Amino acid sequence: MLSLLRPGSNPRRELEAAAIALLLSIAIGSLLMLAAGVSPGRVWFAMIERTAGDPYLLGQVLYKATGLALCGLAVALALDAGLFNIGVEGQLSAGVLACAVTGASLPESTPGILAIPLCLAAAAAAGAVVGASIGALRAMRGAHEVITSIMLNAIVAGVSLWIGNEVLFQGGTTRGNTIVEGAQLPLLPMSGSSVNAALVLALVVVAIVWFLRVRTTWGRTWIAVGQEPAAARAVGISVARVQTLVMAGSGALAGLAAANFVMGHKHAFEEGLGRGTGFLGISVALLGRSHPVGVLLAAVLLGLLSSGGLAVGDLVPKELMEMLQGVVVLSVAAAGPWVARRSVTVVPEVAA
Amino acid sequence: MTTARLMRVASLALAACVLLCAGALFYGGSAYALERWITGGVALAVVGVACVVAGAFGSTAMRIAAVIVAAAAIAGAVLETATHSELFVAVASTAFGAQALKIAIPYALAAMGGAVTERAGVIDLALEAKLLFGAFTAAAVGYASGNVYVGVAGGVLAGMAVAALQLGLALRLTADQVIVGVALNLLALGGTRFLLQLIFHEGANSPPSPAFENTVLSNPIFWLAVAAAVLVPLAMLHTRWGLRLRAAGDRPEALVAVGASPSRARFAAGLVGGALAGAGGAQLSLSVGGFSADMSSGRGYIALAMVILSGWRPAWAAIACLGVGGAEALEIQLQVTGSGVPRELAPLLPYVLTLIVIIIAGGKGSAAPRSLGRVS
Structure with a gap:
């Protein structure tokens, strides 16, 4: 499964597949714009012109990209181990809740050096718990992670709304208590946009995952499990344990994205905070061919598409951008095998 | 241990x-x-x-x-x-049973569709997309024609169209079946909203379409589901279509040996599966007389869990879906009779139940079609 996204394959081919998928998505997007009765050229041009000419919008793109990079990385990490984690949405929600509750319950005078790691740890731990339970169900019961993920997404969303309504939300609003000052991440100076220090965190995390993946036995282990579970088992790797741990790690990355939304921007638990980022993270990971650097690039690109979509909201319905998410994933799924098949010399098939 | x-x-x-x-x-x-x-x-x-x-x-x-x-x-x-509340009385009534049946229809149709597709060896994670596009098309066609039956036909065709796209990508292009399924679901979520905006200039709801009468027994899709639960297993056992479908799922090499194409058998199975799931979608929208965004809300995934639980047997899958219908009807009763269950948590009952089912039933089992997901 997921055989065409295996790491360690030819980077040129990966780049080619991503480029074809992107072009295909843009072409389909253009057709959709034509269907909506606007000139595609005008929309794409306006999207780039308006975003590039406005430092505030550029900042918003980076803010979106920060969350997307972490969520995309979470999906990519699981893909490496042969698992399709579409539960990132729920893991992120769990992280948002845990992060905001921790931040708000710390004493007022907690210094940043203590508050920030505590909040990050809480967010990562909450995401990891949700992720690990998906991994454990897969490893021990053979339960398909896609089904359990969707169930857990719904359950986490319902439970966090319930906790919000019962305990957290202040007087008729859908906003909880503000987190302590020490836990708030500084905004980066971009004309008042929401981009914040979590961007640095995301870059560091990308570097760490890249290092683990390429330079450590650990990384090779989880990639081996993704590529050839039977072979991995034969050399003494516990596939069940690796799958569970990788899903815990994947969930932790998704949970960390809460730093961008809670600690960097809203400074409190809010209903629906970060919603949709987890699902868009799937597109990011697939378009980035599940490579950390590719994920980073794809995050910026899809961040541009999704906030650029808002910038041209007067020209095309915003639903179009929503639909493009699915188109991107579909294009990658189609382009990968096509490129692979084209570049491999076809050997006559031996009857199975 | x-x-x-x-x-x-x-x-x-x-x-x-x-x-x-x-x-x-x-x-x-x-x-x-x-x-x-x-x-x-x-x-x-x-x-x-x-x-x-x-x-x-x-x-x-x-x-x-x-x-x-x-x-x-x-x-x-x-x-x-809740014995002392109205709940007990409510649940013990035929009205409750009828409601459970009605709720179970889309689940059961989707599950039977999923069972047929998966028995042919294709992982069917696109059930959600088939339900959603089926629901939208049924509502839109029903609205345009003013006739429920034309609407049902529209829903069935939409389900088949999604299945054709899914199978084309998975079999012709050998794209990853899991990713194609999830991509189609994302596409359906955004796509139905886009079409809603494009055709009706509405954000969340379609204009009212014709609807079925409220009683289950006068609902044609209910009888369609009952017929499918009887006929599909028979057809899988006794027709050439069914034989080839099972061979494609369990022993594609045997099909190749007799000069038949596994891909063609999978297409034939998948289109029927898509039609069933599309009919389930039509029930979603035509039973309430209109489409609303994301109205399938995870039913496709729950249906697939029931397929796995049933050991990939369509009729058993439909029966398992009756349990889901019962749970959801119970949840509605809990809300109506005002129990202590918080309103945010009551709707989670089907999801929790499905998780428990998955934990008990597992996912692999010896009943899984041998070539499931291994199409290339």
């Missing part, structure tokens, strides 16, 4: 957690707390025994039995606490 035994203990623990949570919700703060916890404990013991039995005797029939017992235990614990 072996992994299997560990899992039995773990599923026991999980069932315990669920029941404890349920108990805390129902009994929390009440004067009768202790007495009710004991009831919860008895229910828990029953669930535990069911889990152990299910783990020990791995046959599908046993697993289904275990799930039914577990569901009954949970429902019993809920009911016991």
